[in-house]
Amino acid sequence: MLHVIDWLGSHFFGLFQAGGTQFVGLVTGIVPILVVLLTFMYSVVRFIGQERVNRAILYSAKVSILRYTLMPILALLLLANPMAYTFGRFLPEHQKPAFYDAAVSFCHPVTSFFPYANAGEIFVWLGIADGITKLHMSIAPLAVRYFLLGIVIILIRGLLTERITVYLMNRKSTQGQPSKIQTEAL
Amino acid sequence: MAYRSVRVNPGEGGWGKGLIIAPHDHKAKVVSVTGGGIHPVAQRIAELTGAVAVDGFRTQVPKEEMCCVVVNCGGTARIGVYPRMGVLTIDVIPSGPSGPLAQYIKETNFVSGVRPETVELTTDATDTQAESRPGVADSTPNQVPANPFNAGNSTDRSFFLKLSGVMGYIVGTLYQSGREAVDMIIRNILPFMAFVSLLIGFVVYTGLGHDLATVVAPLGGTVWGLALIVIVGTFPLFSPMLGPGAVVAQIVGVFVGTEIAAGVIPPQYALPALFAIDGQVGCDFIPVAMALGEATVETTEVGVPAVLFSRQVTGVVAVVLAWLASFGLYSTAHIK
Numbered sequence: 001m002l003h004v005i006d007w008l009g010s011h012f013f014g015l016f017q018a019g020g021t022q023f024v025g026l027v028t029g030i031v032p033i034l035v036v037l038l039t040f041m042y043s044v045v046r047f048i049g050q051e052r053v054n055r056a057i058l059y060s061a062k063v064s065i066l067r068y069t070l071m072p073i074l075a076l077l078l079l080a081n082p083m084a085y086t087f088g089r090f091l092p093e094h095q096k097p098a099f100y101d102a103a104v105s106f107c108h109p110v111t112s113f114f115p116y117a118n119a120g121e122i123f124v125w126l127g128i129a130d131g132i133t134k135l136h137m138s139i140a141p142l143a144v145r146y147f148l149l150g151i152v153i154i155l156i157r158g159l160l161t162e163r164i165t166v167y168l169m170n171r172k173s174t175q176g177q178p179s180k181i182q183t184e185a186l
Numbered sequence: 187m188a189y190r191s192v193r194v195n196p197g198e199g200g201w202g203k204g205l206i207i208a209p210h211d212h213k214a215k216v217v218s219v220t221g222g223g224i225h226p227v228a229q230r231i232a233e234l235t236g237a238v239a240v241d242g243f244r245t246q247v248p249k250e251e252m253c254c255v256v257v258n259c260g261g262t263a264r265i266g267v268y269p270r271m272g273v274l275t276i277d278v279i280p281s282g283p284s285g286p287l288a289q290y291i292k293e294t295n296f297v298s299g300v301r302p303e304t305v306e307l308t309t310d311a312t313d314t315q316a317e318s319r320p321g322v323a324d325s326t327p328n329q330v331p332a333n334p335f336n337a338g339n340s341t342d343r344s345f346f347l348k349l350s351g352v353m354g355y356i357v358g359t360l361y362q363s364g365r366e367a368v369d370m371i372i373r374n375i376l377p378f379m380a381f382v383s384l385l386i387g388f389v390v391y392t393g394l395g396h397d398l399a400t401v402v403a404p405l406g407g408t409v410w411g412l413a414l415i416v417i418v419g420t421f422p423l424f425s426p427m428l429g430p431g432a433v434v435a436q437i438v439g440v441f442v443g444t445e446i447a448a449g450v451i452p453p454q455y456a457l458p459a460l461f462a463i464d465g466q467v468g469c470d471f472i473p474v475a476m477a478l479g480e481a482t483v484e485t486t487e488v489g490v491p492a493v494l495f496s497r498q499v500t501g502v503v504a505v506v507l508a509w510l511a512s513f514g515l516y517s518t519a520h521i522k
Contacts, residue, residue: 011391019387026379031371038367039360046359080286082263082471088479097489100475101496104468108432108460116367120285120374121432123382124464127439128456131446132516135453141515142456149511153461153504161496168488 029133030126034115041116045078053078061090068158069151072103073110081107081118094169098162102154109150112143189214189236193308194254199280200299206308207274209237209253217242220258220278221426221470227278228256230302243426243473246486249273256300263287267474269295276300284373382440389444398441406442406451409509412462413502419462420501422494425469438463453516458508465501469494 057074060066075084084103088096108124110117115125125146129139191208209216216235218228219242231254232239240247242255254274259265259281266287268275272295280299283291389398405411419428428434442459445451451459468475472493476486 015388015391016384017387018391019384022386022390023379023383026383027376030379031375034375035364035367035371038370039364042363042366043360046363082267082286082475082478085475085478086480088475088481091479093482093485096476096479096481096485097472097492100468100472100479100489101493104471104475108435108464108467116370119370120378121436122375123378123436124432124439125460127382127436127441127443128446128460129443130440131443131451132453132456134443134447135449137453137516145457145511145515146460149457149461149504149508152507153500156503157496157500160500161492164496165485165488165492168492169484172484172488 026130029130034119034122038116038119041114045116057087058090061087064159064162065155067091067095068098068102068155068162072099072106072154072158073151075103076106076110076117077114080116081121084117094166095162097165098158098160101161102158105154105157106150109146112146190234191308192231192234193306194231194276194297194300195304195306196297197280197299197301197304200277200297200304201280201282202297203293205254205274205276205295205297207231207235207254209235213251213253214238215240215247215251215253217247217252217255219243219255219264219474225256225258225278226302227276227300227305230305231256231276234305234307243490244487246473246477246481246483249477263471264474265296266290267478284377286370288373378436382437385437386440386444389441398445403445403450406445406459406462407455409458409506412455412458412505412509416462416465416501416505417498420465420469420494420497422491422498425466425494425497426472427470428466432464432467435464435467454512457512457515458505461501461504461508465497465504469497 053074057071057078060071060074071087072084075087078084079086081104084107085100087103088099091099107118108121111119111122111125112129115122129142132139132142189209191206193204193206195204196202207216214237216228216232216237216239218225218239220228222241222243224232224239224241228239231237235253237253249271252273254276255268256276256278257264257268258278263285265275265277265281265283266285269292270287270290275291275296277296277298278300282298283289283296388394405415419425439460442451442456442463446453446456472490473486476489481489
């Protein structure tokens with residue numbers, strides 16, 4: 001116990017100095033780019049306008065490959081986390097959970113190029129990317145692969161979750177009234 | 187049935203001035219959206235008022251029936267979603283207005299840091315206040331300047347007037363975007379940096395990092411270790427608890443980054459690691475997101491297990507695919 005107090009006494013400032021150094025590193029390394037990038041992205045969204053993106057999203061809702069790739073991505077880019085999930089209202093019930101699964105699973109890969117879409121949770125990506133930067137390597141190839149692979153994975157998630165949802169809905173409806181979900185889905 | 191009203195005061199470090207919760211016949215559900223189960227605060231409010239406590243994670247409640255909602259949000263999503271819907275929001279974590287929906291969080295619809303002890307029955311004198319339920323959330327929409335392109339009545343405008351209008355629109359939009367960007371940095375990013383700096387500073391200075399590295403290296407530096415992380419993280423019992431605010435994923439992300447920088451984890455493992463630490467993403471938020479997507483009660487009841495089970499499979503699949511995709515990443519060619 002005494003050792004701990006002793007240690008704290010002599011190292012009190014050193015401890016916070018180390019924390020301070022970390023903080024300065026993060027602030028000078030990340031914040032300047034982020035401020036400018038966020039400003040740019042927010043303006044682009046404003047200039048393009050919600051209506052035009054809305055139309056693209058409604059179109060993509062109809063095709064299953066696009067529904068779990070383009071649609072959640074556009075929804076995130078337009079409305080950001082968490083309001084992006086409101087686009088689920090344009091889908092039939094059995095696709096809503098899958099759409100959410102796809103959209104939320106993209107809300108960290110999206111930050112590698114469009115941090116504004118989920119700026120509050122940017123450290124999932126930046127935390128790991130910062131390690132690469134400290135090794136004096138470029139984060140660009142990692143960002144590209146993270147983003148692209150993210151698209152593949154949300155598609156897999158969307159398709160599988162839709163299957164499971166339909167299965168669970170059917171199992172439930174055999175106990176109650178029959179439903180048309182199965183035929184709608186196929 | 188006669189309901190009583192309670193006053194919910196902010197707890198230690200909490201935000202807001204307190205709310206009066208006054209259930210009545212058509213608005214008598216205290217909804218607990220705390221990752222499964224009824225939170226003690228929701229239980230207490232229900233007991234005192236005579237309202238019903240409902241687990242918002244299992245059952246969907248229309249917002250018209252909610253007399254208040256109890257959340258455990260550290261400050262991104264849920265914290266703003268319910269105030270935006272016009273539902274009185276009680277956060278058991280002491281958070282202030284933050285996240286993308288911070289503008290909707292007001293003293294009239296939100297209180298935080300609440301513990302069961304800070305909930306008390308109102309005296310008759312203050313009961314009159316119970317009527318002052320929040321109306322439509324008085325949203326002050328972003329002051330985006332009106333688009334002059336769409337402005338009618340432009341026939342008598344000279345070219346230069348139009349030009350200056352367009353310039354004003356562009357500059358105004360950029361300025362507003364800048365304000366939003368700085369706001370985001372101050373509200374969300376700098377606080378997280380401060381907290382992470384303290385944590386990392388402590389770990390680095392005390393040498394705890396070395397001990398940690400011996401644990402992390404086999405977990406983060408092999409595909410088996412990463413697969414194990416994601417299998418545990420997506421386990422349906424854990425995944426809703428690990429989700430809120432992505433705080434866990436963010437902290438682990440920073441640690442993995444630190445270990446990559448230290449050479450403990452090879453850099454190409456950054457890609458599978460990104461997916462391994464994030465398998466549980468959003469699992470805490472399913473019922474709320476279903477409400478945002480205007481899903482029916484039945485869909486929500488089916489949707490929660492559907493997403494949780496799906497994750498158990500796709501979480502590992504994601505890590506393995508990411509591992510395969512990481513071949514050739516950060517061979518010497520990418521060094522600056």
